Amino acid sequence: MSEDDILVVENLTKNFDVGRGQMVRAVDDVSFSVKRGETLGLVGESGCGKSTTARLILRLIEATSGSVMFEEQDLLKLPTNEMRRLRRRAQIVFQDPYASLNPRMTVRDIIGEGPLVWGMKANLDDRVAEVMTRVGLNPDWAKRYPHEFSGGQRQRIGIARALALDPTLIICDEPVSALDVSVQAQILNLLTDLQDELDLTLIFIAHDLSVVRHISDRVAVMYLGRIAELGTRDEVYERPSHPYTRALLSAVPIPDPVTERNRARTMLEGDPPSPLNPPSGCRFHPRCPIAQQVCSEVEPVLGSEAVGHPVACHFAEAIPQV
C-alpha cells in the first residue's frame, strides 16, 4: 500500500449461489487501488460486476474472498460495529434518486439520519442546512419530502446525505444515468466542485464512457467480472490497448455528424456472454476480433509489461495504435 493510496482492493471475488449448484462469479479476482483525492472511473456494460464491486467494498454485500484496505484496515475482516464506524468515512450515492430516498422521510431526516446515529444531535439542523447549501439546495426546503423535488434535486439530496458525515471516500454508483443531459451536467459539475473543495476521493461507476472520461483521473474497464484494462484517463482513452476497450470506445456515438460518420468502427458481434458460464481462457475471446487459439485456452493476467499500463490481453502489444 503506497502512502497516497486511500483504498486498496486485492483479489476481490464474489460468487452468487443461484441455485441448482450453480455459481455466478459476479466479481472475479479484482484488484485496484485508489489514490487520495483522485477519481477512479469504473466502467463496463451491464452485468460486468461494477456495481457489485462497489457494494462489496462497503460490505453492503459480503465478499467471497479478497481484501479491501481502507485507512490501514481490512474492511472485510472488521467486526460489524467497527465497520459501521468506518462507513462514516466511506459513503455511497446511488443511481436512482427515486428509489434511494425514503418517501416518508423529510429531506432533513434523510440527510440528518447519519449524523443523528453518530450522536450529533446538537446543531443537527445547522449541519443539514450546511450540506444542503453546499450541494445547491435551498435549506428552507428541509421540511419537504422527496416527491416534491425533481430528479436532479433528488440526486443532490443523495449527495448531501453522503456528505453529512464528512467522508473521505464517496462511491458514486451510476449517479447521473437516470438524469437528462442538462441536469446530468449540473450534477457532474457539482461533484467536480465538491471534490476540489472537500478533498474527496471518488469511485465513479458508470456505463457511459463519455461521462467517465469527463470526470475520472484513472479508469478501470471491466468485462464479465474482471478488469480488462486499467490506466490513467489518457492511457485508456488515447491509447486503449485491450481489444474490448477499443471496441467499447469505438461504439460510443460522438455528437458531431462529420466525425461520427467518418470514423472507423470496430463492430463487436453478439452480446456479452452469461457470467453463469463464462467462456474459457480470455472471457472476451468469442467476441474478440483478434483472438487466437491461446485466447480460448489461457486466461491472460492483468500486466503492465506490454504497454506500460495494466492490460489483460495476450496480444496487447501486438495491436497497432490507431
Added chain:
Amino acid sequence: MSLDTANRKVVLSVKDLHTDIKTENGVVHAVDGVSFDLHNNEVLAIVGESGCGKSVTALSMLKLLPKRVSKITQGSVMLGDLDLTKVSDRGMRKIRGKRIAMIFQDALTGLNPVHRVGDQIAEMILIHEDVTKRQAHQQAIRLLDQVGIPNASERADRYVHEFSGGMRQRAMIALAMALEPEVLIADEPTTALDVTVQAQVLEVLLEVKERIGSSIILITHDLGVVAGMADRVLVMYAGRIIEEQSANGLYHNPMHPYAWGLLNAMPRVDEVLSDHLASIPGAPPSLIEPPKGCRFASRCPMAEPVCEEVYPEVIRVARSSVACHFADRPDWGRALWNAEVMS
C-alpha cells in the same frame, strides 16, 4: 451526408398538432402546435429531454394514446392524401404496421410475451397480405434472418423472454419492417441497450431502411446517436419545436440557446473540453399552464423582458427554423457559457 430535402417527396406532413393529456393536476398541453414534414427516405430525428413531448407527438400520429385521458385537439397528420387524425380506429388498424410502423424502447411492450416471436410476425403478414400460414411463417424466418438473428428458423419458435436485449430490438425491427411501411417511427430504440449492442442495432436499422426505402422518425434524447443517424433534426422543448436544422447545421451552428446548451452539456468520449460542462439551470416549465412568452426564458441566461412576454415567432431561413427572439445574435453562445461558469 446532409440530404437535399428540397427535391424529395414529402411522405408525411404534420401541421399544427396539439395533444392534451388529462392528469390529476389538470390538462397537460403535451404537444402544443408541432409542424414538420418527413421526406422520402430520410432519417428525421426528434430530440429533447424527458417530458418535452417527443413521444406524445409520435403516439398521437399513430393514435396510440388512450382516448380516456388524451385528445388531439387541433391539427392534422397527412400521410399522402389521408389525414390520420380523421381516420377511424378500424381504419388505423389497416395503416399501422402496413404504412407506418413503430419500434419502442422496450421490446417487452412491443412484442407479446405469450406468443412465439415468429408467430407474431407471421400473424401480421397474414392479416395484411394474401398468403398461406406456411408462407407467412417462412417470411417471418427470412425477416428475422435479415436483421441478423442467428439461427432464425429455430429462434422464430422462441418467446421474447428467451431473447437478449439486442435480439429483442432486432426482432422488433423485423416485425416493424415486415410489411415494408413507408414510415417507421423508432422511439428510443436503443436506450435500454449496452453501447456495443446499440451500435449493432443502429446499423441494422439503417440497413433495413435502405433496403426497403422507407423514412424514419427517430425519437431520442441521445445526441450522439442522432449525429450518426439523422439527416435532419427537430429540437423540442416544452411541447414545441424550438429549432429545426440539418444534422450538420445543428451540431456546428445551433441557433437556439437551448440547443446550444444541450450540445455543450454533453461530455464527449473523443476529447476532454473543460473541467466544467455547460449546464442549464432549473427545469422545464409545467405544461398545464405554460408561460405565455418563450418557454425557455426562465432558464435562458440571455433572456430579456420581451422573452417573458411574447412567444418568439418561428424564423425560417432556407430549410432551417428557430423560435428565439435573439437567434441572430452572434455572441450568445459565449455569453451563455460565461454565465454558467460564473454562477
